[in-house]
Amino acid sequence: MSENMHGNRTQVVTTRLRQMIVAGDLAPGQRISEREIGEHLDGISRTPLREAFKILAAEGLVTISPNRGASVTALSMAEVEDTIELLVGLEGLAAEPACARISEQDLAAIDELHQRMGAAYRAEQLMEYFELNQAIHQHIVDAAGNRVLSRVYAAECARIRRYRYAGNRRHERWDRALAEHQQILGALKARNGSLLRELLCAHHHNGWQISRALVEREFAADATVAS
Amino acid sequence: MSENMHGNRTQVVTTRLRQMIVAGDLAPGQRISEREIGEHLDGISRTPLREAFKILAAEGLVTISPNRGASVTALSMAEVEDTIELLVGLEGLAAEPACARISEQDLAAIDELHQRMGAAYRAEQLMEYFELNQAIHQHIVDAAGNRVLSRVYAAECARIRRYRYAGNRRHERWDRALAEHQQILGALKARNGSLLRELLCAHHHNGWQISRALVEREFAADATVAS
DNA sequence: TGCCGGCAGATTGCATGCAATCTTTGCCCA
DNA sequence: TGGGCAAAGATTGCATGCAATCTGCCGGCA
Numbered sequence A, B: 001m002s003e004n005m006h007g008n009r010t011q012v013v014t015t016r017l018r019q020m021i022v023a024g025d026l027a028p029g030q031r032i033s034e035r036e037i038g039e040h041l042d043g044i045s046r047t048p049l050r051e052a053f054k055i056l057a058a059e060g061l062v063t064i065s066p067n068r069g070a071s072v073t074a075l076s077m078a079e080v081e082d083t084i085e086l087l088v089g090l091e092g093l094a095a096e097p098a099c100a101r102i103s104e105q106d107l108a109a110i111d112e113l114h115q116r117m118g119a120a121y122r123a124e125q126l127m128e129y130f131e132l133n134q135a136i137h138q139h140i141v142d143a144a145g146n147r148v149l150s151r152v153y154a155a156e157c158a159r160i161r162r163y164r165y166a167g168n169r170r171h172e173r174w175d176r177a178l179a180e181h182q183q184i185l186g187a188l189k190a191r192n193g194s195l196l197r198e199l200l201c202a203h204h205h206n207g208w209q210i211s212r213a214l215v216e217r218e219f220a221a222d223a224t225v226a227s
Numbered sequence C: 001t002g003c004c005g006g007c008a009g010a011t012t013g014c015a016t017g018c019a020a021t022c023t024t025t026g027c028c029c030a
Numbered sequence D: 001t002g003g004g005c006a007a008a009g010a011t012t013g014c015a016t017g018c019a020a021t022c023t024g025c026c027g028g029c030a
Helices: A009-023 A034-040 A046-058 A077-101 A104-122 A126-143 A147-166 A174-189 A193-226 B009-023 B034-040 B046-059 B077-101 B104-122 B126-143 B147-166 B174-189 B193-226
Strands: A062-065 A069-072 B062-065 B069-072
Touching (some): A034 A046, A046 A062, A046 B046, A077 A126, A077 A147, A077 A193, A077 B077, A077 B147, A104 A126, A104 A174, A126 A147, A147 A193, A174 A193, B046 B062, B046 B069, B077 B126, B077 B174, B077 B193, B104 B126, B126 B174, B174 B193
Antiparallel strands (some): A062 A069, B062 B069
């Protein structure tokens, strides 16, 4: 099956490492030894691995220290908050054009995601719920039709994904978040840009208030491990 | 002086290549052969070069095609416009917090940049004027105190720097731009965030109207070369 | 003349070897 | 016993070699 493997080892390991970091399989701050991870990933050699590290470093997912190699980037609380503030701002920028430009087809697609998120909520499937939630927000941003905005939004989401996920472990807020999403969808369908912007902003504000404590606890745990 | 060169070749060539691309020494679309550029840059070997390419690709400055190597990313007009729209949006996001948080020291620093930009205008030094202009906008964004916002803004600026520069070749608008900057500085000093946001938005809108034709001509020229 | 197949040169993708640097261990001495 | 130093082992940084792929050219054929 995998006979012809010339030309995409770097690509493959970059994607796998990115997934592992974003999903939290590798803990923040954890050192990644070239040889060690290489043997763990199909016995890949060091060259494509090193290239993957450089890419992920440019994305902010790993940090490279000279002569000391790569480690999973450990963000500070301040950095996570700055990033979330930016993400909210970006969604705000997307709101008006998204309302103006979104197609019926994309509206239906988001609607379906919303339905599936509701199902995940009822089944109490955390991961599924979380990913659908993220997907909905990404789709709204995409609807604005600005490729660069979409790319930046996706990249910054990935960078802090692990931390936000930690902040969603408790589902106390899920029902309220669902209701807010319902409103958001309504504003989008009504093509009311300014309302959509306010709803999105409030949605994140509410969400972050709850998540924050959990994320802080996560930070404390990481600090313990790291010491 | 440069005896001990172990451990930063990748870093060095990445920086040099980035400068060359951003400044336009390498034309958009131009293929970059590993061996060729390696010999041109101190006879560096291919390994650090390839790592540099991966980094610059992640930044969007070069494009890597499988088995065909790296080339300077050639942006479409739409991509440049999307990026500028995003940059304006980001400045808009920065306006309020910048007004709220900027220190007298940073205000003075921006003021000095503004003075120097005026001097460059009178001396008709295009490059100097352009760079000071960019620096002022970056400082305003930085003043908002959101590191992530600053980083994203800087990265996207770099990506389209070459195109914007092309749009500034004519200095018909320089005097008006200077006057607008004066107003912008005033709003910042008065800590009037909403006014600052509007001024910034109008400033870019005006500027882009003028630049656009020149950038389009540049595109036409590039297309001719590329064909 | 125009098109297609295939061969040769060039180029990229990856593995590996060597040198420089870092880390750890263990010894010596106070 | 504790601190400091040195040497060995481990790890990264880079150069280079080889295999896979691409590009361009040339001859053959319709």
